[in-house]
Amino acid sequence: MPADSALTRLDEPKNAIEIEPDVDLASNAVVVRGAFKSYGSFKVLRDFNMTVPRGGIYGLLGASGCGKTTLLECLIGRKRLNSGDIYVLGQKIPDAQNEQRIGYMPQKIGLYGDLTVEETLLFFGRVIEMKDAKIKERTEYLTELLDLRRRNVRLKHMSGGQQRRVSLAVAFLHEPELLILDEPTVGVDTVLRQLIWDHFLDLVHNGTVTVIITTHYIEETLQANLVGIMRKGCLIAEDTPKRLLREHEASSLEMVFLKLSVLQNQAQRRTSERVVEPLGSRFASKIDKAQRGWSLRGSHMRALIWKNAIWFRKNWRTFARALVLPVVMLSIYCAAIGHNPVEFPISVVNLETGPRNCSEHELRCDDPQLSCAFLNVLSRRKLVMKFYASEDVAMETVQKGESYASLTIKANYSKAIAERVSDWNRATDAQIDGATIDVFRDVSNSYMSLYMQVMLYQTFETFLYEYAQSCGLRKDLVKVPLRWGSLYEWMDTDFTDFTIPGALPLIVFTISILLTALAMYVERNEAGLERILVAGINKIELILSHIIVEAVALLPQIVFMMVFAFLVFNMTIKGSVVLTAILLYLAGILGICYGMFLSCAFKSQIAIALVTTGTYFIMVFTCGIVWPIQGMHPLLKKFSPYFPLTLPTDSLRNILHRNWDFFRPEVYVGFLSLGAWSLIFLLLSLIVIRIQRE
Ligand SMILES: Nc1ncnc2c1ncn2[C@@H]1O[C@H](COP(=O)(O)OP(=O)(O)OP(=O)(O)O)[C@@H](O)[C@H]1O
Numbered sequence: 001m002p003a004d005s006a007l008t009r010l011d012e013p014k015n016a017i018e019i020e021p022d023v024d025l026a027s028n029a030v031v032v033r034g035a036f037k038s039y040g041s042f043k044v045l046r047d048f049n050m051t052v053p054r055g056g057i058y059g060l061l062g063a064s065g066c067g068k069t070t071l072l073e074c075l076i077g078r079k080r081l082n083s084g085d086i087y088v089l090g091q092k093i094p095d096a097q098n099e100q101r102i103g104y105m106p107q108k109i110g111l112y113g114d115l116t117v118e119e120t121l122l123f124f125g126r127v128i129e130m131k132d133a134k135i136k137e138r139t140e141y142l143t144e145l146l147d148l149r150r151r152n153v154r155l156k157h158m159s160g161g162q163q164r165r166v167s168l169a170v171a172f173l174h175e176p177e178l179l180i181l182d183e184p185t186v187g188v189d190t191v192l193r194q195l196i197w198d199h200f201l202d203l204v205h206n207g208t209v210t211v212i213i214t215t216h217y218i219e220e221t222l223q224a225n226l227v228g229i230m231r232k233g234c235l236i237a238e239d240t241p242k243r244l245l246r247e248h249e250a251s252s253l254e255m256v257f258l259k260l261s262v263l264q265n266q267a268q269r270r271t272s273e274r275v276v277e278p279l280g281s282r283f284a285s286k287i288d289k290a291q292r293g294w295s296l297r298g299s300h301m302r303a304l305i306w307k308n309a310i311w312f313r314k315n316w317r318t319f320a321r322a323l324v325l326p327v328v329m330l331s332i333y334c335a336a337i338g339h340n341p342v343e344f345p346i347s348v349v350n351l352e353t354g355p356r357n358c359s360e361h362e363l364r365c366d367d368p369q370l371s372c373a374f375l376n377v378l379s380r381r382k383l384v385m386k387f388y389a390s391e392d393v394a395m396e397t398v399q400k401g402e403s404y405a406s407l408t409i410k411a412n413y414s415k416a417i418a419e420r421v422s423d424w425n426r427a428t429d430a431q432i433d434g435a436t437i438d439v440f441r442d443v444s445n446s447y448m449s450l451y452m453q454v455m456l457y458q459t460f461e462t463f464l465y466e467y468a469q470s471c472g473l474r475k476d477l478v479k480v481p482l483r484w485g486s487l488y489e490w491m492d493t494d495f496t497d498f499t500i501p502g503a504l505p506l507i508v509f510t511i512s513i514l515l516t517a518l519a520m521y522v523e524r525n526e527a528g529l530e531r532i533l534v535a536g537i538n539k540i541e542l543i544l545s546h547i548i549v550e551a552v553a554l555l556p557q558i559v560f561m562m563v564f565a566f567l568v569f570n571m572t573i574k575g576s577v578v579l580t581a582i583l584l585y586l587a588g589i590l591g592i593c594y595g596m597f598l599s600c601a602f603k604s605q606i607a608i609a610l611v612t613t614g615t616y617f618i619m620v621f622t623c624g625i626v627w628p629i630q631g632m633h634p635l636l637k638k639f640s641p642y643f644p645l646t647l648p649t650d651s652l653r654n655i656l657h658r659n660w661d662f663f664r665p666e667v668y669v670g671f672l673s674l675g676a677w678s679l680i681f682l683l684l685s686l687i688v689i690r691i692q693r694e
Contacts, residue, residue, distance in 0.1 A: 025090045029054045029178050029210035030075060035084035037070055044070045046233040048084070052226070055207030057200055059221030059241075060214045061257060062230030068214040069107050071230075072182050075212070076104050076534045089178055099536030100128050103171035107182040109163045110531040112307065113156030114314045117148050117166050119307075120155060124170045126303035127535045135173070142169040145199060147192060154314075161187040168196070170531070179203070179211045185220065197223055218253045227253065229260055236260050296544070300537050304545030311522070312553060319553060322515055326561045329507050334569045337503075338496030341451055342382040347394035347406040348375065352413045355387040365471035370414035374437075377463040381455055395440050405441035405452055410434045421468065421478065491572060491657055500571045501652035502625025505587035505645055508561065510616050512554065512591025513598065517608045519546055520599035539689040543600075547592055547682075554588040575655035579662055583652055586674035590644060593681035600688040619645045647673040 025031060030052035037045040044067040052058045062068050073079040074086060077094040086093040089101055111120055118139060125135030143151055146165040155163055168184050179200075185193045197220060203209040204225070213224070221227050222241045229237040229244075237244060237260055241253060250256045312319050350358070352371040359379040361372035379385065386403065388394040394406035410416065416434030420427045427435075439456065443449040464478040491497060523542070533539070558581055566573045573580065594615070598608045620626060622636060623645040629637055640646050651670020654660040660667050 025087050027054055028052060028087075029089060030058075030212065031085075031087045032071075032075075033085045035071075035074065035086065036082045037067070037074060037079070037084075038082055044233055045074075045081070045084075048234060050228055050235050050238065052210060052212055054210050056204050056225030057211045057213065057223065059224035059227045060212060060230060061218055061221060061227060061253070062214075063261075064216070066230045067233050068230060069182055072104075072180050072212070072214065075180055076102060078530060078534060097536075099534065100174060101177045102534070103174065103176035103179045103181075104531065104534045105167050105171040105179075105181045105184050106530050106534075108530070109155075109160075109167050111155050111163065111167055111170065112311070114154055114311050115307070116154055117143060117151040117169070119310060120166055121169060121173055123303055123307045124531075124535060125173055126306070127300060127532060127537055128174050129299045130174055138173050138175075139169075142172055145195070161189070164188060165192075172199075175209075177209060179209065179213075181211065181213045183214055183216065185215060185217060193217070193220065218257060221253060229257055231261055236263075295538070296541055297536075300541045301545055301548075304532075304537065304541060305548055308519075308545055308549040311519075312549065318518075322511065322553065323557055323560055326507050326511050326557055327564045329511075330503070330561060330564055330569070333503055333507070334496055334500075334565075334571075337499060338494050340381075341448060343384055344448070345384045345386055345397075345403045346452075347388055347397045347403040348385050349388050349391050349394045349406065349408040350375070351411040352409055355389040357385065357387055359385070363466055363470050365467075367467075367470075368414050370417050370467065371409040373467065374409070374413075374460070374463045377466070378456075378459045381459070391438070398440055398442050401442070403442075404445070404448055405439055408438040408440075410436070413437075417467070421464070421471075421473070488574075488657055490574060497572050497657070499625055500565065501656055502623060502645065502649040504561065504565060504584055505648050505652060506616070506619055506623075506625060508554075508558065508584050508588040509591040509594075509619070509645065510612070511557070512550070512588045513595035513612050513615070515553075516546065516550055516592045516595025517599050517605070517612070519550065520596065521605055524599075524603075539600075540686060543596055543682075543685060543689070547589075547596065550592050551589060554585060554592070558584050558588065571656075573656050574659040575657075576661070579655050579667070580652065583648060583655070583671060583674070586671060586678070587645070587648060590674050590678045590681070593678040593685070594644075597681040597685040597688065600685045619643065622646070623649050625649060644673065644677040 028051055030050065032048055032050040035045045035048040036043070037048075048067075048071065050071075060068055060071070070079060074081055075088055075093065080094060089098050091098055112123070115123060121139045121142070122132070122135055125132075125138070130138075139151070143149060146169055148162065148165055148169065150158075155166060158166070164184065164187050168181070171179055171181060171184075185196060188196065200211050200213070201223065204211060213221070215221060224241060226238065227241050227244060228235050237256070239247070244253065244256045245251070248256045248259050250259060349355070350371050353369055357375075358369060358372035359375040361369065361376045363370075363373040363376070367373060375385070386397070388397070388406075391406070391408045394403075394408065397403040398406050410433070412434040416431045419431050420435045437456075437460075439452075441449055441452055461478075461480060465475055468478045469475050523546070532542070562577070562581060562584070565571045566577075595612075598611055602608050602611065622632075622640050622643050624640065625645070629640050629646070632640060648670040651667050651673075654664070654666050662668055662671075
């Protein structure tokens, strides 16, 4: 890399620091001793030692992939060492609570693309409990300094270099004692880079602020007070730039770096020769480990909820889709599921009248064409009847899949039926046979086959009933001798009405999982998760803030969906609308908690999508949504009530169809089940994030 003329000044830095032979935690901003860190079997830091005195600039140099970012992430407590000690501003990492004293700029931008510069600074300022007036003042100053005058543009619409400058502004915002900056000048032009360095020099001028900076522009670290050179997980040199140049008789730091690399390759590893006093645990014990990471701060929660609400406002299209999606799913569901089949073909051979459609027929007692009267009743089912002259041809249409069944009506049908009805106990075999319609059906589609069976029973019963009436006979005589009394007679026998108490919670549950996973995905991948954690927000606050905002967004979804289900699609609702809404709302909360658990447990979106799909099918199959639990395998029947949507489905069915109130166990148990499962997934999320180690 050609040396930048503005940066190749070799004068002693304004605030040169003499390195103390003995290390004490008060005078050093960062002390690392005997640090080991590995990712699996790959060792990144090996017996790493570093000392950063307070009040200066420390430039950390090293080839790409040598572990600089890993080291910085260990310094801010985002990653844990396998062994060794780190003290930052006198406190032991990871127990230290000095977020407000540290400004961190990660290598990735780590900001929220939907916030503007002003909103970004306001958010991070509020997180670290700055007053709004102070944030405003700092915003004016930093946007001027970093040439970020277009403050109302969303970050995702800014250039990479501009975004890096916003990221730098966030690190500077609260005037921290220690700035940890991972490649802050990447993508920044030469003039601005020098301005930024001038600002670093200004900051460290009075000796209270320390800056640790990694960079690939090696020569810019000539302005640092100390330079550490990393290679293969060790610090191979740590000195002032001037002494490094002198000692290695080099004209640039790049040359020093090359020479040291060659030396290290020859196994002449050079480490800092300063003797370091062993670090005791005098500071470590002061921090209450148990409290860290579990507490909720009002300022954090307010800032996070504000930020999430802004995200929702700016992404109103996503929110509108979230509102419409359940309704679309419900509409498709209601349009597709539960209706009786119509307009399917059946083949008819009427040997009494020949192959013609005679279903437009008026029934008489002495009717010589009762077969037409039967077909007339059948035609009310809106089938497509095709007429054939021969039984063999009609059966062939079934074999070829052109028809679901063939009906063959005998030539003496009217006479045989009339005699069977009027003198049934003397009917001969020939009369019984003549009055029998032969049905040949395709049973490969069992639902259609079953439907046809029921349909033909009912058709025949209605036909006989009407025939008996026309002959002045007692109509009950020919009816199937069963008298039905119905308890909830308002219930539509439509299958959709049976499944809707399961379908509604299932739709809310599934969409809530997906929306939560999406929000967490944005948080983790597009936004500043790293950054806000470093700013002191803990993951519990993060999780709760998302749950709160999503729980609010869930309300209009439920209202919208209920309007469609009960007003537009006229699903039966005999019980309390409020209880129904609460139950569906709790199903949504369960979805949010489960989605949160999945987001905590799995980093990959694909894994989350797969588990969500699996969960959806398990719920559909096991919770009595599409098939009664009474018909399941005994083992599944035993465990089904413990699945999250089984009891709520029953409970909703009892509310919607039986008009039962909340205080019946069959109703409130569904609410309790949703509450308990939500709590379980919330706790699991907290446990997972608590035990996750990087
Ligand atoms: N989470 C992880 N899992 C496995 N390996 C990792 C992980 N993070 C980093 N590494 C590996 O550790 C090594 C050091 O990575 P690190 O990001 O600390 O390097 P770096 O010096 O900052 O590089 P650069 O200058 O290119 O940013 C690299 O080889 C990287 O692939």
